[in-house]
Amino acid sequence: MKKNTLFIILLFLISTVSFAQDVAVDSTGVKEKDKPVRSPFESGYLIGAQTTVIQNVNTLEAVIQHTFGTIQNGHSDLWGIYAPGANIRLGLDYVLFKNFQLGVGITKKNMMSDMNAKWTIFQQTRKNTFPVAIALYGNVAIDGRNISAFESGQVRVGTHQQLYNSFKFPDRLSYFSELIIGRKFADWLSLQAGVSFTHYNSVGVLYDHDKVGVHFNGRIKVSPQGSIIFNYDAPLKIKEISEQLEWTNHPKPNLAFGYEISTSTHAFQIYMGTADGLMPQDNIMWNQNDYTKHELFIGFNITRLWGF
Amino acid sequence: MKRTLKNLFGSVVVIMTSVVLFSFVAPQDQKAGEPWVIPANYKSMVNPQKGKGDPDNVGKLLYAKHCKSCHGSIGAGDGPKAGSLDTKIKSFKDGKFQAQSDGEIYFQSFVDRDMKSFEKKIPAAEDRWAIVNYIRTLK
Numbered sequence: 001m002k003k004n005t006l007f008i009i010l011l012f013l014i015s016t017v018s019f020a021q022d023v024a025v026d027s028t029g030v031k032e033k034d035k036p037v038r039s040p041f042e043s044g045y046l047i048g049a050q051t052t053v054i055q056n057v058n059t060l061e062a063v064i065q066h067t068f069g070t071i072q073n074g075h076s077d078l079w080g081i082y083a084p085g086a087n088i089r090l091g092l093d094y095v096l097f098k099n100f101q102l103g104v105g106i107t108k109k110n111m112m113s114d115m116n117a118k119w120t121i122f123q124q125t126r127k128n129t130f131p132v133a134i135a136l137y138g139n140v141a142i143d144g145r146n147i148s149a150f151e152s153g154q155v156r157v158g159t160h161q162q163l164y165n166s167f168k169f170p171d172r173l174s175y176f177s178e179l180i181i182g183r184k185f186a187d188w189l190s191l192q193a194g195v196s197f198t199h200y201n202s203v204g205v206l207y208d209h210d211k212v213g214v215h216f217n218g219r220i221k222v223s224p225q226g227s228i229i230f231n232y233d234a235p236l237k238i239k240e241i242s243e244q245l246e247w248t249n250h251p252k253p254n255l256a257f258g259y260e261i262s263t264s265t266h267a268f269q270i271y272m273g274t275a276d277g278l279m280p281q282d283n284i285m286w287n288q289n290d291y292t293k294h295e296l297f298i299g300f301n302i303t304r305l306w307g308f
Numbered sequence: 309m310k311r312t313l314k315n316l317f318g319s320v321v322v323i324m325t326s327v328v329l330f331s332f333v334a335p336q337d338q339k340a341g342e343p344w345v346i347p348a349n350y351k352s353m354v355n356p357q358k359g360k361g362d363p364d365n366v367g368k369l370l371y372a373k374h375c376k377s378c379h380g381s382i383g384a385g386d387g388p389k390a391g392s393l394d395t396k397i398k399s400f401k402d403g404k405f406q407a408q409s410d411g412e413i414y415f416q417s418f419v420d421r422d423m424k425s426f427e428k429k430i431p432a433a434e435d436r437w438a439i440v441n442y443i444r445t446l447k
Contacts, residue, residue, distance in 0.1 A: 035432070038366065056431055187364060224372030264374040264429055307428040 036123035040133060040184035041219060042262035043303045044093060044101070044118065047231040047271050048254065048283060049217045051192065052133035052182040054099050054120050058308040061101075065089040065278045067299035070289070080298055089278040099123070107278050111144035114279060124183055131183065138177040141279055150202070171202035176281035178215065191218035198281040206249055210241045213284040219260065227260045229269060235284050251287045256299075269301040338396040346415050353411025357437035367442030370435055374426060383446035400446040413440050 041051040045063055055061055069083025077083040091105030091114075099120040106113050116139035124133040143150075147167050175198070182192035194215035203209055217231040234253040258271025274291045275283040289295035362368070372381075378393065380386040383400030390397050398405055405413075418427040418436050430436050 038435070056428065187369070224369050225376075262373060263377055264426075305429075307425065 034125040034127045034129040037126050037184045040124065040182055040190040042227070042260060043267035043269075043301075045267070045269070045301050045303060046192075046217050046219065046229055047256045047258055047269060047273060047299075047301070048275060048278060048280065049192075049194075049215060049231045049233070050118060050135070050137045050178065050180060050280075051217075052120050052123075052135040052180050054101050054118060054135075055095050055305060056307065057095050057098055059095045060306045060308065061093045061095075062304045062306075063089070063091040063093070063105075064302045065091070065299070066301075067273075067276045067278065067297045069297070070276075070294070071272075071296050071298065072294045085276065087276050087278055093118075107141075107282075109277060109279075109282065110149075112141045112279055112282075113144055114139050114141040116140075133180075133182045135180045135182070136178070137180060139175070139279070139281075141174050141176075141281065143172040143174070174198070174200040174279075174281045174285075176279070176284070178280070180215075188221040189218070192216070196280065196284065198284045200281070200285060203285075206244070207285075208242050208244060211251070211284050212236045212238055212241065225262055227262075229258050229260045229271065231256045231271075231273070233275070233280070233283055235287075249288075251283075251285060252290055254283045254287050254289075255291055258299075265305045267301070267303045271299050271301075272296050273299060338391075338394060341395045341398070344412075344416055344420070346412050350411040350415040350419070351409055353409070353414060355410035355414075355437055355440065357434055357441055358410065362438055362441060366435060367438035367440075370430060370439050371442050374429060375439065383443065400443050406444070406447055410437075410440050410444075413443060417443070 039053070041053045043063075044051055044053050044055070044061055045065070048065075066088045067086065069077065069080035069085040071079040073080070073083065080086075087107065087109045089105050089107040091103055093101045093103035093116075095101045101118050103116045103118070104114065105116070116137065118135060118137045120133060120135040122130050122132070122134045124130060147164060150167065150171070176196060178194045178196035180192055180194040182190065184190040192215070196213040196215060198211045198213065200207075200209055213233055213235045215231075215233050217229070219227040219229045221227045232253065232255050235251045237247055237250060252274065254273060254275035256271050256273025256275070258269050258273075260267060260269045262268070274289040274296055275287040276289065276297050277283045277286060289297075371379075376387055377389045378385075378387045378397060379400065380390065385397035385399045387397075400406070414436065417423055417440065418430070427436070430439070
């Protein structure tokens with residue numbers, strides 16, 4: 001079954017490559033090159049998600065992603081700004097080839113270090129020769145905490161001795177891969193949908209190693225530099241890949257809304273969302289925050305571009 | 309102890325006085341830019357986007373993203389970052405500026421001096437010409 005699915009995906013990709021032509025024919029019958037649409041998104045990041053946008057070749061994109069504590073305590077801790085539990089990720093992404101970038105990052109929560117890659121296979125073109133943008137994103141992250149942190153909780157359950165006897169480096173690894181399809185419908189509206197696969201090498205007995213997620217996000221431009229942005233990530237309940245008999249610990253969806261301001265080299269996004277993890281696999285696998293209980297976080301992203 | 313405090317107070321007075329006096333000597337005004345030396349091929353360069361219109365407001369949107377923070381929303385050279393530059397920005401509304409050819413404006417906007425980084429930031433030539441066309445509307 002797995003092989004068949006992979007084969008179908010591969011076939012789809014190959015067939016799209018074969019049919020994709022970047023030449024459009026105008027009303028007079030003259031052939032001209034159909035160019036990619038201008039900035040469907042301002043940055044490679046959209047709240048906690050990735051966009052199909054990859055900057056120009058030899059551009060370095062630095063990002064600071066931050067979430068504060070939960071807003072549950074209201075003004076007593078200034079809606080989470082003074083609260084403990086803040087998370088931060090520092091990342092660098094470099095565009096090596098046209099539409100292909102490599103990145104690295106470090107995240108405070110679980111002392112994660114990650115390496116990632118993104119490839120925009122197709123860009124949407126202005127005359128709809130190719131009506132959508134398609135991108136692949138993948139990362140591998142290393143949980144850098146002391147082994148004692150794995151004795152209980154989400155990542156691994158076991159006695160002290162069992163853990164120290166059997167713990168190996170691969171137990172620290174987690175993976176996230178996503179297929180993103182996006183379309184700029186108008187200058188003011190860009191939307192994306194994605195499907196992802198998350199895998200943790202080592203989890204506690206009450207959790208699954210694998211999760212499939214769906215993602216939906218976009219921006220509504222309200223001024224030349226300002227946009228309303230949103231992101232929704234939903235982990236799916238798929239019995240076939242679950243190791244549990246009941247859905248007792250199934251993660252909750254992440255819903256976030258925010259506002260983006262962009263300039264020539266910066267994008268600044270401020271938002272409120274339910275997931276505090278800044279790695280996509282963290283949100284898909286572990287998010288238990290429920291917005292109906294005010295388990296929301298204020299967060300922001302700042303990106304900066306340097307061209308070389 | 310009393311002597312130490314006296315010395316400390318003396319030092320602070322000397323430093324503060326120096327800072328105040330230095331502020332009169334240090335240049336406070338932005339300098340006017342040197343005249344541009346524009347190659348002949350740019351002076352006579354034809355604007356391929358002239359008269360084509362801009363129904364998608366590409367020039368305006370790109371101006372807002374890349375230029376507005378220094379040049380200001382109506383091109384008066386009074387954007388929020390203008391004051392921190394070494395060189396005073398001239399207004400796009402100035403008659404002498406608008407009297408230049410499109411190629412001359414293109415050269416000053418994307419090719420030479422501090423502006424040349426924008427040629428990389430705005431890789432498509434048609435987008436750069438769209439900005440030139442938009443600057444033309446800021447009379």
